[in-house]
Amino acid sequence: MPLRRLGFLTIGLFDDADPRAGHESTLSLIELGERLGFDSAWVRHRHLQFGISSPVAVLAAASQRTRRIELGTAVTPLGWENPLRLAEDLATVDVLAGGRLNPGVSVGPPMHYDRVRDALYPDTGGAEDFGHERVRRLLDLVRGEPAADVEGVEGFETFSRRVQPHSPGLIDRMWYGAGSLRSARWAGEHRMNLLTSSVVKAEESTDFDAIQLSHIRAFRTGHPDGAAARVSQGLVVVPTDGATAEQRARYAAYAAQRTPRTAAPQGPARMMFARDLVGPSERIAEELTALASFREVDEVAFALPFAFGHDDYVQILTDMANRLGPLLGWRPGS
Known part of the structure; x- marks a missing residue:
């Protein structure tokens, strides 16, 4: 099927000595994405690292510098x-953005939990639930289920039982980042949209494409919308049509350094990584359409490599929109 929606994902790196410049770079890339006709721009979380730690704040700023492009977290x-506080933040940004927010979430203990536990949950660290129940709580609050048994006027203040502001369409734009068959199925059963990325668990196979395809199909089998349930695929894709010779060499070296990890499952969790797709748009389009998982979706959020510079990202996004997207049947948004 032709590609209907083209998006990109950035980590939003910055220099510790000048964090504003990195955040401005991220915002300007989102603005560029809108001008190029991209349908969506997504940002990652990077806690206690030199990447975006507060996507809701960054996307609130982006919402005031753009008018059409959808904004997401992936x-x-x-x-x-805290699901209640996050529901408030998400609804606020969605209202500011005019209904363009696409929050993507995942579960599991925080990375390096044994080292951050005392700072993050000093009193409740052993009692916190990091499973799917945490997502369910967030979905209920976004949907408008009661958050407290407090309502009406008390003195000069008025209280609401549900999270305020309430953004009615936000619940339909909640995404789940699934890396396992169980999580993909759970997301479908709970009427979420599915984000599938360049990292999956090797459960029933060691063929990345086959694993990703099984996740997409399990998700849609469990979803009330069936084959129409939304899935966005995120792979690392680097078109080189407009790149300089120096950029092409650097991009190729980056991909070569990462390729060995794609040969077999990695670590105790048996994580499988997709191969980075680097080269002319014509070749990348052929490689993508050869993937059974890609043929099952009509939305993508291609990931920008972590360690490149602003000018590199400008070239990559420009080639994605002007060369690769059209080869995949995509038309830019107006």
Whole structure:
């Protein structure tokens, strides 16, 4: 099927000595994405690192510098979040953006939990639930289920039982980042949209494409919308049509350094990584359409490599929109 929606994902790196410049770079890339006709721009979370730690704040700023492009998180690890407070933040940004927010979430303990536990949950660290129940709580609050048994006027103040502001369409734009068959199925059963990325668990196979395809099909089998349930695929894709010779060499070296990890499952969790697709748009389009998992979707959020510079990202996004997207049947948004 032709590609209907083209998006991109950035980590939003910055220099510790000048964090504003990195955040401005991220915002300007989102603005560029809108001008190029991209349908969506997504940002990652990076806690206690030199990447975006507060996507809701960055996307609130982006919402005021753009008018059409949808804005998402891919993903927000809920182990770091209070579902009630996050629901308030998401609804606020969605209202500011005019209904363009696409929050993606995942579950599991925070990375390096044994080292951050005392700072993050000093009193409740052993009692916190980092499973799917945390997502369910967030979904209920976004949907408008009661958050407290307090309502009406008390003195000069008025209280609401549900999270305010309430953004009615936000619940339909909640995404789940699934890396396992169980999580993909759970997301479908709970009427979420599915984000599938360049990292999956090797459960029933060691063929990345086959694993990703099984996740997409399990998700849609469990979802009330069936084959129409939304899935966005995120792979690392680097078109080189407009790149300089120096950029092409650097991009190729980056991909070569990462390729060995794609040969077999990695670590105790048996994580499988997709191969980075680097080269002319014509070749990348052929490689993508050869993937059974890609043929099952009509939305993508291609990931920008972590360690490149601003000018590199400008070239990559420009080639994605002007060369690769059209080869995949995509038309830019107006």
